[in-house]
Structure formats: structure tokens, C-alpha cells
Amino acid sequence: MREDNAAATFDMDSWVCPMPLRDSPTIVMGHGGGGAMSGELIEHLFLPAFGAAADAGMGDSAVLSLGGVRLAFSTDSFVVKPLVFPGGSIGDLAVNGTVNDLAMSGARPIALSTAFILEEGTALAEIARVAEAVGTAALAAGVTLVTGDTKVVDSGHGDGIFINTAGIGVVDDGVDIRPQRARPGDVVLVSGDIGVHGVAVMSCREGLEFGTTVCSDTAPLNGLVAAMLATGADVHVLRDPTRGGVAATLNEIAGVAKVGVALDERKLPVPDAVRDACGLLGLDPMYVANEGKLVAFVAPEDADRVLSALREHPLGVRAEAIGVCVEEHPGMVVARTALGGTRVVDLPAGEQLPRIC
Amino acid sequence: MREDNAAATFDMDSWVCPMPLRDSPTIVMGHGGGGAMSGELIEHLFLPAFGAAADAGMGDSAVLSLGGVRLAFSTDSFVVKPLVFPGGSIGDLAVNGTVNDLAMSGARPIALSTAFILEEGTALAEIARVAEAVGTAALAAGVTLVTGDTKVVDSGHGDGIFINTAGIGVVDDGVDIRPQRARPGDVVLVSGDIGVHGVAVMSCREGLEFGTTVCSDTAPLNGLVAAMLATGADVHVLRDPTRGGVAATLNEIAGVAKVGVALDERKLPVPDAVRDACGLLGLDPMYVANEGKLVAFVAPEDADRVLSALREHPLGVRAEAIGVCVEEHPGMVVARTALGGTRVVDLPAGEQLPRIC
Structure with a gap:
């Protein structure tokens, strides 16, 4: 006591x-x-x-050395609303989100924990539906669900289903992928269309309606990362632009590595449906969450073959080189606009789209 | 898509x-x-x-072999109400709960993840208070906080602070501790007073008042386990009797190992304050949660020295041998009562004390 x-x-x-x-x-x-x-x-x-x-890093994913093995370890909670949306559910996000955090440190994801916080009164059928999505997504990502926990909170003190997943993976010898490795000259790649997940979730919120159905891009990116690494290229940084979108991710990397990022806004792959929906909602697609995309910083001599490897993979067919890493304006992201001007792409302050993941 | x-x-x-x-x-x-x-x-x-x-086990803690290292991996979410109670807080529980799950598989806990789900409107001071408790508890347990996540949910869709922790630890060579290893003849030990945590949390719930203040027993048990293993004894099973108390834990072990457990009810260390509070609430202390106690199944030839090692440790001074593992009534726990009769100690159905951890 x-x-x-x-x-x-x-x-x-x-x-x-x-x-x-x-x-x-x-x-x-x-x-x-x-x-x-x-x-x-x-x-x-x-x-x-x-x-x-606390370890000074406390990043999305930690890499620890244990008995000669380099182990990546990551966690994320998921509170998305609604639980099921076009193209996915909280179950898909819970698996893919943690798988992707591990993959962004260059790790091969191995095992996940799943912890559910259930609200009293939630339909068991709803929980089964989400749990099936968890199982299907884990199989697709090649990870095993090895341990778990379930808690129940009183009605009115939760919101149906919250899920936490934590994951462990192995970082192979010679792989060193982290934001600190961004350096001037690096080419900045994105693996495909941006802003899709955020718009998909918003599109089924009460009171919002768009002309087209946009489906979430939720997907496990470990296979795509493996394809990039198989080229033998020196991949410096990987990051999945979830909350805060590509804008937040690039700002974070620029800040940590003390480099500038110069984007060519015309190169950003934005689907028409996302652009239209963002126009309606007053959002910039660069700030909207993705759940199946990655941003990569790659040594310039390797950029072409990494871009080719991305485009040959089903999850990277619309990959683009969107900019370069520069010495100027360290910590800042600057975009050349379609009209030929430039603008600063700030770190968003708060949240444009709440409970998107 | x-x-x-x-x-x-x-x-x-x-x-x-x-x-x-x-x-x-x-x-x-x-x-x-x-x-x-x-x-x-x-x-x-x-x-x-x-x-x-899903891995067939899906137990409290999984043990995986990765590159020659045996790694324990565990997770728990914490939704205790109130957030601060006599002797501890949700922050202490979040660290000690996962540290203890790892320790119960014989692992040395190394690193934790922390993931917070915060309700809009929660005081930042309250969060700081809980986060300080997390840091203090992690230092005390000798684990590092290496990665984390924070989500915010709308007011009325959470309850102040929910915390998930996941943890990893290393299982040393020669250590094999799991419920399946319980066997007839094993001596059943408990490391000290039972029912303390549940009563401590209940004592500060609105409308409930007891004469004495009972403080939660929340504590990291990895040091106690290390002391037990240092004796060289063959420890077969370890488990921390949290939700559902000693009764649920013994039933689980009996069920998994297909053995019977014969308890001597008079040997159970129950403090007077816990006995009184349980009388008032109509509870049986055997079903009330503990957060700083363990139950051990030990080969009979090793029982005395393990009991001595427990009692020499500050967290085990009131340790007792409370029963034996038997061939009879497999899957069942039977207690000899103070009056000399016997009774079946059932697995509890639901929850006696909701949101106790």
C-alpha cells in the first residue's frame, strides 16, 4: 500500500x-x-x-536493439467515427495503421496486439463485423494477432468501439530509415493519390453529401516498402501522411532534419473527387489524412528506380516525385503553385477533420 | 480504394x-x-x-521467438473510475498492469508504449498529473516509455482519460512459465493480502464510505519475480489476479492445465479492512481485483524456498501457501472453509466491481 x-x-x-x-x-x-x-x-x-x-524520441515507432535483433515497436489508438465508412472500417485502420507505422521505420511487421474499449449497449454484431475486418486486414498484411485485451465502459462514456493496436517488427541489417536522414538533394516521392481517406470518412458523416463516393485508401504498406528496399536504393525517410496529411508529415520531417522542402504543387496526385469535396468543405487536400500512402525521401541517384518500383506495385501506380529537399528555409515546406508563385505550406495548428482515424 | x-x-x-x-x-x-x-x-x-x-493463445502475454531472442509482448487498456484513488491512479495501473503481465510470463520488462484517449474538456492539469504518475511508475519498474499516441474524442464520448499500454520484455533461457505447466502436486502460493485494489477503488466511489482507508496495492512485480527465479526453483505458473480476483485466476489456470486446485480458505491473507468492506458490499474477497499480487504454482520440492524468497522481498512479506494442485476435479477450484466444509469456488460470470482497472 x-x-x-x-x-x-x-x-x-x-x-x-x-x-x-x-x-x-x-x-x-x-x-x-x-x-x-x-x-x-x-x-x-x-x-x-x-x-x-521517456526515451527522447517517443516517435511513431521506436527501434530497439534486443539481443542482436533490431526490433521496431509502435502503437496507435483508433477512434474513427463512423465505425464503418466507404472502403473500410475502424478494424482495417487499426491493423493497417500500426503495420504502416512499423513499415515506415523499415521494419517487417510480425505481430500485433489488439485492445478493445467497448461501450455498454454496443451491438455484438457490430463488434463481430469490426473484429472480422481486423482478422482480414491482419491476414492481408501478413501479421499475427498474438495478444489482446477487452474493457467495457458504461453507456455514454465511450463511443461504440475504440481499438488500440501495438505492433512489433524486425528491422533488417543495413536498413536505416528515419526523419533525421533527410538531406538536401533528396527527391521527395509520394506513393499515390492524396486526401482520399479523410474525404471518404467525411462523406458519410451526417449532413454531408458529395456527388461521388470516395473510398478510403486504407491499406498495409509493408509490401510496398519491401519493393522499394528490394531495389537496393538508399531510402532515407519514410512516413505515412495520416492525421494532418502530407503537409503535417513534410513539416515534421523538415523540422526534425533541419532541412527545407521545395514542393511542386502541380505534381501532387489529387483525384478530382477529392479536389471537389475539399472545395466544398473548404479544405486543402495536402492537409487531409491518408491511410494507405507513404512519403519517401530518397537519394537523388536512386530516385528513378524507386519511383519505378513504386509504380510497378498495385499500391503505388500513381506515385509521383513531388519535390526536393533543399538547404534553404530549414524547417519549412514551400510549394511552387500552379500559377508559378510560391507559398509556405504550414504545419496545421489543430484538427480540420476530427476523429478521422 | x-x-x-x-x-x-x-x-x-x-x-x-x-x-x-x-x-x-x-x-x-x-x-x-x-x-x-x-x-x-x-x-x-x-x-x-x-x-x-489470431494466434490460438491470445493470452495476457505472448512469447515469440525472434532471431534467437524470446520476446514477451502484452497489452492492456485502462478505464478505471475515478482516475485517482487511494494509493494510486490510472497512470500507475497502466504501467504496472502491463509490466506485471510481462513478468507473469517470466520476462524481464524492457519498454512500454503509451496511448492516451482523451475526452475533450479534460483539464490539462489532470492529464499532467496522470502522466507524471506514468513516468514515476515506469522509473520504479525499470522500463522505458519508447513510443506513444494521443487521440481526442468529443465531450460525452469518452470519460476523461483512457490509457492503453503495450509492453515488450525478454524471457531468459531456461525460463518456461505458463498456465499449461500447472501439475498435480504443485504448491499454490499468493504473494500477499488479497482484494486490496478493488476495495480501494470502490471506497472513493460516490456514495460509498468505509471506516478505514484502504490503499491500492498497485506495484510492479518484476522485481519480485526476479527474486523467485533467483532461487533456481522450477516456477511452473505465475499470474497476477486482477479482474475477477484470485478466484478467476485459479479457475483459468485449472481450466487451461486440466488440473484441480484445492485451497485452504483459512490460509488466504485478507486484511480486516478488506473483509469488512467486502461484508458491507456483499462481496467475496477472492473475487476482488488485485494490482500488486501474484499467484504462483511451484514444484513441491521448491515451495519452501520460493515462499522464503517472497517473504524476504518488500512486496511479498505476507506471502502464503494457500493450496495445492490436485488430480481430482480437473478444471475446478475447491476450497476447504474455515468451518471444515468444502465449497466450489466458481469462475465469476460477469463483473462485481465495474471499471476497477
């Missing part, structure tokens, strides 16, 4: 909110958007509170 | 509820209690739905 726990001795009244972007000392939806406010929550609240227990 | 996902093709109308214990086809609180209904949800709904993707 302990009285000396941190929670009990914490002085709620004298605590000073350390968050530059927030006046109001409570959580808002924007803290979950994967943009500046999310980063601030981690940097100014979680990391100082975790203290010496 | 995929149309062939499992969720989309699932036929909600023709789905037949496969759960023997349920007439009503929705989730109830009992499904989260760690008893028969929880087991049924996993066996009859999750495992069939996951299909070939």
Missing part, C-alpha cells in the same frame, strides 16, 4: 499550463489532429511529465 | 449471436469483468472473427 504515488502528491492548484498555443487549460479536439497542437501536447506536457522514463 | 473489406460485406441482419451466456445481443458491463462472460466474448466472438490471423 503506497501513499507516495505521483498522482496523489501532484498539486493541481499550483500547476501552470505549459502550452504556448492554449489559453484554456483543457483538452480540445485540435490536440488530436496531428498538427502543432498535438506536437505541443507531447513536447510541453507529456514528455516533461514522463521525465527520465 | 477497396470495396471488398470485411466490414462492408458483413451481413448484420443474418448474424447469429454465438454467446451462450447472452440473450440480449449487446455488450453489458459483465463482458469487461474478466470472468466467464469475458472469456465467452473472446472465445465465441473475437477468435472466430479474427480467424486464421
Whole structure:
């Protein structure tokens, strides 16, 4: 029996909110958007509170050396609303999201844990439907579901189904893929159409209707990464542009590696249906979430063969080179627009599309 | 873009509820209690739905061989209410719960992931308080927080803070601890006072008041397990009796190993304050959750030295031998009562104390 726990001795009244972007000392939806406010929550609240227990990185995926094996380890919770949307469900996202986080560190995903938080009153049929999607997605990704947990919360204190997955994978010798490796000269590739997942989820929210059905791009990217690595190319950085879209991802990489990114906006593959829907909603496709796309920074001499490898894979047929990494404007992403001007592509502050994953 | 996902093709109308214990086809609180209904949800709904993707075990902790390293992998979500209670908080539970699941497979816990689901409107000070408890508990347990995730859900669709942790650990050569290894003759040990955590959480729920303050026993058990293994004893089974208490844990082990368990009820260490509170609430301490205790099945020739090792450790001073493993009544737990009679200690059906962890 302990009285000396941190929670009990914490002085709620004298605590000073350390968050530059927030006046109001409570959580808002924007803290979950994967943009500046999310980063601030981690940097100014979680990391100082975790203290010496936290590894400085605390990135999407950690790589640890254990007994000679390089192991990637990652986790994500999924709270998407609605649970089922065109092209997928929370079950697909829960598997593919963690598989992709592992793949973005160059790991071969091996095993997943699944943890469900169920709301009292949720239909068992709904849970079975989602669990089947989890099983199907895991088979497709080639990962095994090895351990799990189920909790139930009272009606009105959850929202149907929340899923957390954590995953482990093995990073093969010679593979070194991380944001810090971005360097001037690198070619920036994207594996296909952007903004699809966010628009698909929004399209089935109450009160929103678009002319065309856009299906989520949720997919496991480990096969695509394997195809890129099989070329023998020196892939420096991989990242899946989920919350906050391509804009947030490129800003993060530019910030971590202290390089600039110069985009050619005309090269960004944006489907007409996504462009139309974004116009209607007042969104920029570059800020909309993807769940089956990756962004890669590749040494210039390797860019062509990696682009070819992407395009030969079913998940990369619409891959494009969208820009280059530069010495100028470190930490910033600048786009050349269709009209020949330039604009800064900022890190989004909060959340444009809440509960998209 | 995929149309062939499992969720989309699932036929909600023709789905037949496969759960023997349920007439009503929705989730109830009992499904989260760690008893028969929880087991049924996993066996009859999750495992069939996951299909070939699920490893048959899907236990509290999985042990995988990766490149010559035996790796334990486990996950738990925490939804305890209230977030802070006498002796601990959801932050302590989130660390110690997963550390203990790893330790119960004989692993040395190494690294944890932390994933927060925050409800809009939650005070940042409350989150900082819980995050500090996570950091303090991780330091105490000797594990590093290496990766994480944060999601935000709308007000009224969560409950302040939910935390998921997953953990990885290394199982040393020669260690083989799992429920299947229980065998007749084994001595059953418990590391100390039971029922403490459940009573501590209940004691601060609205409308409930007891005479004494009972503090949660939340604690990391990896050090205690290391002390047991350092004796060189053949420890067959370890399990931390959380949801469903000692009763659920012993029933699970008896069921998996197809052995009987014969308890001596008088040997169970139950503090007076727990006994009094349980009397008031109409509960049996054997069914109340613990968060800093373990149950061990040990070869009879090793029982004395393991019991001594337990008692020499600060977390095991009140350890007791509470029974033996027998050939009779396989799958059943039978207790000799204080009055000299015997009674069957059933697996609890649902949940006596909801949202206790």
C-alpha cells in the first residue's frame, strides 16, 4: 500500500499550463489532429511529465536493439467515427495503421496486439463485423494477432468501439530509415493519390453529401516498402501522411532534419473527387489524412528506380516525385503553385477533420 | 480504394449471436469483468472473427521467438473510475498492469508504449498529473516509455482519460512459465493480502464510505519475480489476479492445465479492512481485483524456498501457501472453509466491481 504515488502528491492548484498555443487549460479536439497542437501536447506536457522514463524520441515507432535483433515497436489508438465508412472500417485502420507505422521505420511487421474499449449497449454484431475486418486486414498484411485485451465502459462514456493496436517488427541489417536522414538533394516521392481517406470518412458523416463516393485508401504498406528496399536504393525517410496529411508529415520531417522542402504543387496526385469535396468543405487536400500512402525521401541517384518500383506495385501506380529537399528555409515546406508563385505550406495548428482515424 | 473489406460485406441482419451466456445481443458491463462472460466474448466472438490471423493463445502475454531472442509482448487498456484513488491512479495501473503481465510470463520488462484517449474538456492539469504518475511508475519498474499516441474524442464520448499500454520484455533461457505447466502436486502460493485494489477503488466511489482507508496495492512485480527465479526453483505458473480476483485466476489456470486446485480458505491473507468492506458490499474477497499480487504454482520440492524468497522481498512479506494442485476435479477450484466444509469456488460470470482497472 503506497501513499507516495505521483498522482496523489501532484498539486493541481499550483500547476501552470505549459502550452504556448492554449489559453484554456483543457483538452480540445485540435490536440488530436496531428498538427502543432498535438506536437505541443507531447513536447510541453507529456514528455516533461514522463521525465527520465521517456526515451527522447517517443516517435511513431521506436527501434530497439534486443539481443542482436533490431526490433521496431509502435502503437496507435483508433477512434474513427463512423465505425464503418466507404472502403473500410475502424478494424482495417487499426491493423493497417500500426503495420504502416512499423513499415515506415523499415521494419517487417510480425505481430500485433489488439485492445478493445467497448461501450455498454454496443451491438455484438457490430463488434463481430469490426473484429472480422481486423482478422482480414491482419491476414492481408501478413501479421499475427498474438495478444489482446477487452474493457467495457458504461453507456455514454465511450463511443461504440475504440481499438488500440501495438505492433512489433524486425528491422533488417543495413536498413536505416528515419526523419533525421533527410538531406538536401533528396527527391521527395509520394506513393499515390492524396486526401482520399479523410474525404471518404467525411462523406458519410451526417449532413454531408458529395456527388461521388470516395473510398478510403486504407491499406498495409509493408509490401510496398519491401519493393522499394528490394531495389537496393538508399531510402532515407519514410512516413505515412495520416492525421494532418502530407503537409503535417513534410513539416515534421523538415523540422526534425533541419532541412527545407521545395514542393511542386502541380505534381501532387489529387483525384478530382477529392479536389471537389475539399472545395466544398473548404479544405486543402495536402492537409487531409491518408491511410494507405507513404512519403519517401530518397537519394537523388536512386530516385528513378524507386519511383519505378513504386509504380510497378498495385499500391503505388500513381506515385509521383513531388519535390526536393533543399538547404534553404530549414524547417519549412514551400510549394511552387500552379500559377508559378510560391507559398509556405504550414504545419496545421489543430484538427480540420476530427476523429478521422 | 477497396470495396471488398470485411466490414462492408458483413451481413448484420443474418448474424447469429454465438454467446451462450447472452440473450440480449449487446455488450453489458459483465463482458469487461474478466470472468466467464469475458472469456465467452473472446472465445465465441473475437477468435472466430479474427480467424486464421489470431494466434490460438491470445493470452495476457505472448512469447515469440525472434532471431534467437524470446520476446514477451502484452497489452492492456485502462478505464478505471475515478482516475485517482487511494494509493494510486490510472497512470500507475497502466504501467504496472502491463509490466506485471510481462513478468507473469517470466520476462524481464524492457519498454512500454503509451496511448492516451482523451475526452475533450479534460483539464490539462489532470492529464499532467496522470502522466507524471506514468513516468514515476515506469522509473520504479525499470522500463522505458519508447513510443506513444494521443487521440481526442468529443465531450460525452469518452470519460476523461483512457490509457492503453503495450509492453515488450525478454524471457531468459531456461525460463518456461505458463498456465499449461500447472501439475498435480504443485504448491499454490499468493504473494500477499488479497482484494486490496478493488476495495480501494470502490471506497472513493460516490456514495460509498468505509471506516478505514484502504490503499491500492498497485506495484510492479518484476522485481519480485526476479527474486523467485533467483532461487533456481522450477516456477511452473505465475499470474497476477486482477479482474475477477484470485478466484478467476485459479479457475483459468485449472481450466487451461486440466488440473484441480484445492485451497485452504483459512490460509488466504485478507486484511480486516478488506473483509469488512467486502461484508458491507456483499462481496467475496477472492473475487476482488488485485494490482500488486501474484499467484504462483511451484514444484513441491521448491515451495519452501520460493515462499522464503517472497517473504524476504518488500512486496511479498505476507506471502502464503494457500493450496495445492490436485488430480481430482480437473478444471475446478475447491476450497476447504474455515468451518471444515468444502465449497466450489466458481469462475465469476460477469463483473462485481465495474471499471476497477
